[in-house]
Amino acid sequence: MNSLILGARRFVGLQKWRNLRVSVQNGSAFSNSFSSASAAYVNPKDGVKGETFKASPFLDSLRLAAKLTSKVNADSVLDLLRSYGFTDSQISSIIRSDPQVLIANAATSLGSKLEFLQSRGAPSSELTEIVSTVPKILGKRVGKSISRYYDFIKVIIEADKSSKYVKLSHSLPQGNKIRNVLVLRDLGVPQKRLLPLLISKSQPVCGTERFDASLKKVVEMGFDPTTSTFVHALRMLYQMSDKTIEEKVEIYRSVGFTVDDVWAMFKKWPRSLTHSEKKVANSIETFIGLGFSRDEFLMMFKRFPQCIGYSTELVKKKTEFLVKEMNWPLKAVASVPQVFGYSLEKRTVPRCNVIKILMSKGLLESELPPISSVLTSTSETFLNLYVRKHDDDKQLVAELMAIFIGDRVSLTTPRRLEP
Secondary structure, eight states, X not given: OHHHHHHHHHHHHHHHHHHHHHHHHHOOHHHHHHHHHHOOOOOOOOOSTTOOOTTHHHHHTTTOGGGOSOHHHHHHHHHHHHHTTOOHHHHHHHHHHOGGGGGSOIIIIIHHHHHHHHHTTOOHHHHHHHHHHSGGGGGSOTTHHHHHHHHHHHHHHHHTTOSOHHHHGGGSSSHHHHHHHHHHHHHTOOHHHHHHHHHOSSOSOSSSHHHHHHHHHHHHTTOOTTSHHHHHHHHHHHHSOHHHHHHHHHHHHTTTOOHHXXXXXXXXXXXXXXXXXXXXXXXXXXXXXXXXXXXXXXXHXXXXXXXXXXXXXXXXXXXXXXXXXXXXXXXXXXXXXXXXXXXXXXXXXXXXXXXXXXXXXXXXXXXXXXXXXXXTSOHHHHHHHHTGGGTTOHHHHHHHHHHHHOSSOOSSSOOOOOO
């Protein structure tokens, strides 16, 4: 295990050095394939009419006010949290992590849990720190369940403040879980990714042998411990037996992928190994049915394996908009498959509507810009390319900005400002 930790540390150090260099310059089937790879929604309602919603200004800053079921209830929750010493910053963290807390019963649900934790002798500063760090602990039942997870989280937080964290793992029951989380911590996994592992039901941190074996595979495959993908990969490999993994690899091989392709896709998106044979077949049928060639389909999945998980309806809707509405050829869409991961309403349509306006005014050098420059560029780059360059026409810039930042837009008609 020590060699694993040292190897992962060297990997993280190498990545940091590479990033530094770039910034300076810029300003069995399973064993064989594995060795190859190693080279809450809340319904929006108005609530009780006539009531003053004291929480509105605070929640508006979190963009959550419109989603509340009961504004009066939200006030009660905020008052309760503040009475226990939570700061606005900590309350913000709680709400952003778990908006459902705002519809909880302040007295019988949240209140009883906070009172229970405080009755165990937890100082106010400790209680507020732990709950705001992992708000989902409030979803645990009063009693041994919430006590156990509270103590787990406390150990990890204390570990980050102490060099004697190894000794802390012996102070609690289920020491293997703490031991494993602390191993991940020493590998470089950030605290924000560690603590949810203690709360999650589908966690890869129980036991020792299975955990060590799964972790060894993930580290040897070169996953960066500081990323969420590292934890996702660990979870996937922990949950599947070698036999199951071999079967999943064979599913992809049967449709034209090589073993190396499968593990390259896994490194990009670990969930790619969870799909059934039927799901993979349906996905292939969907893309080919829309006119993509088999070679284009294979190329798209290699570049952006998330495509496999999208529904037929979603893929069809996005393809039809890009091809029929915007007139980009299928080949162009296939070259940047990540466009299937973008939200139509929040990204694709607003940007395309900006392009439509510019085209209608004859302000683009070419008839239709490349799909990559329109959809894959950052917001800042897009604005510089297609909006800010028209600074001499303030009205046009205002119109384009209104389209670009619109929360919801028509899928066919660019939204214009009122004259």
